[in-house]
Amino acid sequence: MSAPTLNPLHPGEWLGMLGGGQLGRMAVHAAQALGYRVAVLDPDRHSPAGAAADEHLQAGYDDAGALTQLASRCAAASTEFENVPAAALSRLAQDIDVAPAAIAVAVCQDRAAEKAHFQKAGVPCAPHAVLRGAADCAGVDPALLPGILKTARMGYDGKGQRRVNDAAELAAAFAELGGVTCVLEQRLPLAAELSVIVSRGVDGQMVTLPVQRNWHVNGILATTAVPAQGIAAELQAQAQQFAQSLAAEFGYVGVLCVEFFVLEDGRLLANEMAPRPHNSGHYSIDACSHSQFELQVRAMAQLPLPEPRLHSACVMLNLLGDLWFDAQGHRREPNWAAVLRLEGMHLHLYGKADPRPGRKMGHLTVTAPTAWEARGQALAAARVLGLPEDGLV
Template sequence: MSAPLHPGEWLGMLGGGQLGRMAVHAAQSLGYRVMVLEPDAHSPAGAAADEHLQAPYDDADALTQLAARCAAISTEFENVPAQVLERLGADRPVAPAAPAVAVCQDRAAEKAHFAKAGVPCAPHALLQSAADCAAVDVGLLPGILKTARMGYDGKGQRRVKNAAELAAAFAELGGVPCVLEQMLPLAAELSVIVARGRDGQMVTLPVQRNWHVGGILATTAVPASGIAPELQAEALRRAQALAEAFAYVGVLCVEFFVLDDGRLLANEMAPRPHNSGHYSIDACSHSQFELQVRAMAGLPLPAPRLHSPCFMLNLLGDLWFDAAGQQREPDWAAVLQLSGAHLHLYGKAEPRRARKMGHLTIACATEAQAREQALAATRILGLPTEGLV
């Protein structure tokens, strides 16, 4: 693709979740039309798209139709088969490209990419059999055992204290290839979102500080207060190095651990917009979703500017159930009375516990005001207060 795509042209999106939905909205605001390929008839992105192509991701006829209609194609989640992206990439620009997605689908390949780019990560070992578990370096214990593929939001992970627990956890996870990571004392968790264009231009969102509950993101704060400026700058440089080593095109999120001793280690990557960057819709001059669309379309990438300190609160399906387990609607009217409150619900018909149903961004003139209003939101909704107190 040598020239930027003109408004009115079609963009393709593999995947029908909330990330796709917000990317569709960003594309439409720039004048593009979007075709979503998604097997679910009632997906969030499919409902927002100009056209929903309902078919499996590897359906040959659907892929042919997508490539024929769309001038550029992306994916909203990393578990779309990399072979599908490779096939589409033979005919159309695909961002991110299949090789980068394939690396991010496999934790072992991801660790190797960290090493290639000179970005340190936690000590680890690849375990492919029970024999590997028995022979593991005991210095990696206690640790976290993670399936090499298809793990997210704390799924496919087990904490293990000793060799016996490691063997049991490996069997419980099905004996599939896993990565054992040494458990390290954490002071903070950060994430960086970098966007890279086809011409190599790169921009980043500000460093985001994150808090998780049960392995699922609960709160994101921007700016990342309490994190030294030099450490934030290092996180930005390392994220850019990882994108550059891929010759990546699109939005890439890199999660980092800050250890008690001040070291910065890469945790994992996501080849797409990320939950921790949702605040950018309301608190930045350009959102992560606009940057993804611009990278797809070959448009310039402006440096995003944070115009409002903010807290982003994840809204899980648990909020739709009272203490007795009866379903009810949260008090959105009370939430929307709060200063700086921006509510985003994803259009999912059925709330389920631990299911991401939306997010709430509180963006105010000062960090103190944003914190005060975010705490008020947690009281109204019964949300965890991680990162706020």
Template sequence: MLGGGQLGRMFTSAAQSMGYRVVVLDPDQNSPAGIIADQHICASYTDEQALKQMAEQCAAITTEFENIPASTLAFLEQRTVVHPSSTALAKTQNRNVEKRFINSLGIATVPFASIHSQEDLIAATHSVQFPAILKVATFGYDGKGQIVCENLDAALQAFEALGQKECVLEQRIQLDREISVVLARSENGEVYNFPVAENVHVNGILHSTRVPATVSSAQQQTAIEMADKIAAGLNYVGTMAVEFFVDQSGNIIANEIAPRPHNSGHYTLDACHSSQFEQQVRMLCGLASGDTSLITPVVMINLLGDVWGSSQPNWQAALQLPNVKLHLYGKKEARVGRKMGHINVLDDAAESALNQASQVFEALKAD
């Protein structure tokens, strides 16, 4: 596993429970995945000696986040099995490249323009209406590196604030809701979809996910077909997610690709027969797919460092309830905006699960 964060940790746990030994490469000696792995190679993602060591020891290698250099995967591909491929990863690391790729498949995105200069911003006013969002093209996540712009002057100031790095200007739409599709795709192109998730973001970070989603079955099927088409276009192998906007006219619009398990798929740990991480192991190792069907309605809520405040959260608020599942990531330090864990609330109905999840979340914050 390239990457030692919480996604790597949950993959490592799934792989070990299935009998595999896991080597994690991550530069942080206290990485959540590294501390539970069978072996932790503490090195940078461009350290060729470390990568050679990893390739020699591993029958197959995967990643937990998309910002690992594609050149690192290309280096490893010469030596062992690597999924996702370097070419698939490269198409998802730059927002401009990603959106053009999605459009090339005949799938809609919001109107956007690639921005490399102030002149590009001025020219973009012919194709993108304000208000809009200016985002850095690379290394942006969880709302980082993006600024809402009400007009051209604001966009020019935002471009300066973002260091005049390559950006994408995205038109804001009349948003009804956000959904995502998590899927697993095998080496022979078979695709296994998890149920469509409905997501709520706060300050650019996913706050909650509910399943089943409240969008129509036709809209869910459209999103699934789009996600499957994107996976096929990438010749993707492994677990991945596609985030979608649903506008107020009911149109499904592709937002972002995550070439890895996704935060909005954490509900699968408790509410599906097989989790997204088990599926990642299965696809990487050439095994048959697990059962991705839903066992029970569920609501997942992220636990950020904000919940800690000046002390530990009130864990009894979650642990005393038999239908609330607590997952903590083993991170040493709680910081504002940092993902520290999540809860899954299981119920016979998603609406009641949502109500209880909200109550538990508020109770966790009580000192």
């Protein structure tokens, strides 16, 4: 059976976005640059995406009236975060194109289903067990300990996770997490963390961004560097192929991010997926010929997908709400002027009025002709702002 042909949406048509955060905001900007109008559905009156959109429907994601209104207005819709109810996407799909489909989002919402998808697509992941009750904890394979216990649903940025060393700690952590379904992963010696962003169209065409090397602090992404220095070309190609296999197995349409672990023995293991653009891909706005957000819009609008080209080496630094407070906890504005005096700085703030520790307030992408220069300039910016230097020294 031949692949579906593209039926591109014309400029001036409406696209829908479920979710009003910074990912939605950047997708709105990309859609508007291509001539589309965007309606955002989000309950927050002050949502960053809602402020940028042509229309903001202030309602819950499961609000039947709002979903009907969105479907009547828009020709296609997407989501900017994986915890939007999959049922809302299914409701929209009765009337308009939805990318990604509800089933893909539902799998990415559940770590147990996600692990099963990795295995079905032939992509290796960490040894693990699904724990649905105390009896499962008691009967767990001792080879999985020490391990990391993660709630199957609603965990992100290090939330819903506990390190456990033995059976007693596992039982205590399971109870502490509320006795909900969890996944226990064997703790493995890591050498590096990578991510790959793939975009797939309705016609099956797939393109990937360059492989991104990531560093985390307290479970939250701190730094992304591209090119992925220190990672063999063969391993990078394998990561891109695994990401494409996972998208193809879904029949996925849209942008998918797959995070990987590189083990000390050189093996590559899939960690988790996000059915949307990803924090680690924000650099693509300033360092690539086509950003992850443009690729998301193109997939939604059934436009051709160009192969993204990295035109500048870069380092992306996450800007968390901690920066807005001094050592005594007093509110202050970071010294943006001092940062912007440095060469190659691209500051993106998300329009969030209420900084809080750990809250993603923006990002800074540093571009340069070489990876060495980008790292040096990023280190200078990090020192001005008081950011962690993980991945830079």
